[in-house]
Every structure is written in structure tokens, then in C-alpha cells.
Amino acid sequence: MxxxxxxxxxSLDGYIATKDESLDWLFNSEGEGDxxxxxxxxxxDTVLIGKKTYDWIMKHETGDFPYNNKDCYVFTRSLIEDTEDVSFINEDIVSFTNQLKNQKGKNIWIVGGGELLxxxxxxxxxxxxxxxxxxxxxxxxxxxxxxxxxxxxxxxxxxxxxxxxxxxxxxxxx
Structure with a gap:
């Protein structure tokens, strides 16, 4: 499975972004490679994203969609037409995720955000x-x-x- x-x-105090959705704090410390x-x-081989996080990615990323070589599902309460890179899902999270987990493949990544998590x-x-x-x-x-x-x-x-x-x-x- x-x-x-x-x-x-x-952050050390448990936040994934500032209130205004900035990640600048994340890039102010020296890491190692990536x-x-x-x-x-x-x-x-599969990524799961909430709609708010997807919208943030689309607003801030430049160039190609960052997960274009993975199966990418965006959970939303709205009916939105799929794109070349993303399938929009508005069905039950539990049954959809369990179906994915029971398929053959690599692990599934929860990209974000907080509500989806x-x-x-x-x-x-x-x-x-x-x-x-x-x-x-x-x-x-x-x-x-x-x-x-x-x-x-x-x-x-x-x-x-x-x-x-x-x-x-x-x-x-x-």
C-alpha cells in the first residue's frame, strides 16, 4: 500500500506561512542544497493540494508548473475544469485518498495546506x-x-x- x-x-514556533501567506522567512536562513x-x-508520483495552496502556487511560481511530472490533484468545493497539469477533485477526501493509496505506485505527497492537512x-x-x-x-x-x-x-x-x-x-x- x-x-x-x-x-x-x-518555523520553530509551528507556522507554515505568515498571516499574509508570505514564505520569505523560510529563505532567510542558510540551508544545504535543496x-x-x-x-x-x-x-x-502523486501530489495532493488544497485549492488555496494551489492558487498561491499559481500566483507565485514562475515558469513551468512545479509538479508537471506527477499526478496532481487539487481538492476544491467548486466545480472546476481540469487543466493539463491538474485534476480538480470535489468528492469525498477519504474515499478518493484510499483509492489512491490502494493503487500501485510511489508515495503520495500532501503539499498543503492547513485545511487539507x-x-x-x-x-x-x-x-x-x-x-x-x-x-x-x-x-x-x-x-x-x-x-x-x-x-x-x-x-x-x-x-x-x-x-x-x-x-x-x-x-x-x-
């Missing part, structure tokens, strides 16, 4: 979390994990550092 993996960076991104990217966490769909912590405290912003009635028990699989960044790799206890 394929794994559903969260691979994301956050901080393990390409290594991870090769382990997945919250749904996956509450439904106990997340299998692994690879979290890169930036040496920055931003004080407020968009939290990685939203308040809710859930609990994730994790087992540390490993740690690495990329200069000033620390990667924590967890498996989710089921």
Missing part, C-alpha cells in the same frame, strides 16, 4: 510526516496543525540537518 506523506517546512527536496520528490489528520490518513524546521520564530501566521479534536501519535524514524535546518521524520502510529 502506498503511503500518504506530509513533507513540509515550518534541504532534501529532490531526494524526497523522487519518492512520490487537517482533514487528512482527522481521518487518520497520514502515514508519515517529514518536517523541516527553520531556525526562525515568526510569532504568528498560518499554523501547520489547526486546533481540533484529534491526536496523532508518532514514532521518530530519523533526523537530519541541512546546515541551519533540522528535518524530523516520523511515522504515524496507527
Amino acid at each position: 502506498r503511503k500518504l506523506v506530509l513533507f513540509i517546512a515550518m 534541504n532534501g527536496y529532490l531526494e524526497f520528490y523522487d519518492t512520490v 487537517q482533514s487528512f489528520v482527522e481521518e487518520k490518513l497520514v502515514d508519515e510526516i517529514i518536517l523541516t524546521v527553520a531556525p526562525t520564530v515568526i510569532g504568528n501566521g498560518i499554523p501547520l496543525f489547526k486546533e481540533g479534536d484529534y491526536q496523532l501519535d508518532l514514532s521518530l524514524k530519523g533526523t537530519r540537518n541541512f546546515n541551519q535546518f533540522v528535518e524530523l521524520h516520523y511515522t504515524v502510529k496507527k
Whole structure:
């Protein structure tokens, strides 16, 4: 069975972006190469994105769509026509994700954002979390994990550092 993996960076105080959706803080610290991104990217063939995160990517990315060599699904509450790079999904997250997990292939990456992750966490769909912590405290912003009635028990699989960044790799206890 394929794994559903969260691979994301956050500030030391638990935020994935500022309130105005800026990631500038993330690039103010010295990493090492791509901080393990390409290594991870090769382990997945499918990406799942929430509509707000997709809109942010489309607004801020220049050049080619960043996931054009992967199966890319964007979860939305609206009916939107698919593009060359993306299939828009407005069906039940649990059944759609379980169908993907039961297909042959590489792992599935939860790109973001917080609302989509919250749904996956509450439904106990997340299998692994690879979290890169930036040496920055931003004080407020968009939290990685939203308040809710859930609990994730994790087992540390490993740690690495990329200069000033620390990667924590967890498996989710089921």
C-alpha cells in the first residue's frame, strides 16, 4: 500500500506561512542544497493540494508548473475544469485518498495546506510526516496543525540537518 506523506517546512514556533501567506522567512536562513527536496520528490508520483495552496502556487511560481511530472490533484468545493497539469477533485477526501493509496505506485505527497492537512489528520490518513524546521520564530501566521479534536501519535524514524535546518521524520502510529 502506498503511503500518504506530509513533507513540509515550518518555523520553530509551528507556522507554515505568515498571516499574509508570505514564505520569505523560510529563505532567510542558510540551508544545504535543496534541504532534501529532490531526494524526497523522487519518492512520490502523486501530489495532493488544497485549492488555496494551489492558487498561491499559481500566483507565485514562475515558469513551468512545479509538479508537471506527477499526478496532481487539487481538492476544491467548486466545480472546476481540469487543466493539463491538474485534476480538480470535489468528492469525498477519504474515499478518493484510499483509492489512491490502494493503487500501485510511489508515495503520495500532501503539499498543503492547513485545511487539507487537517482533514487528512482527522481521518487518520497520514502515514508519515517529514518536517523541516527553520531556525526562525515568526510569532504568528498560518499554523501547520489547526486546533481540533484529534491526536496523532508518532514514532521518530530519523533526523537530519541541512546546515541551519533540522528535518524530523516520523511515522504515524496507527
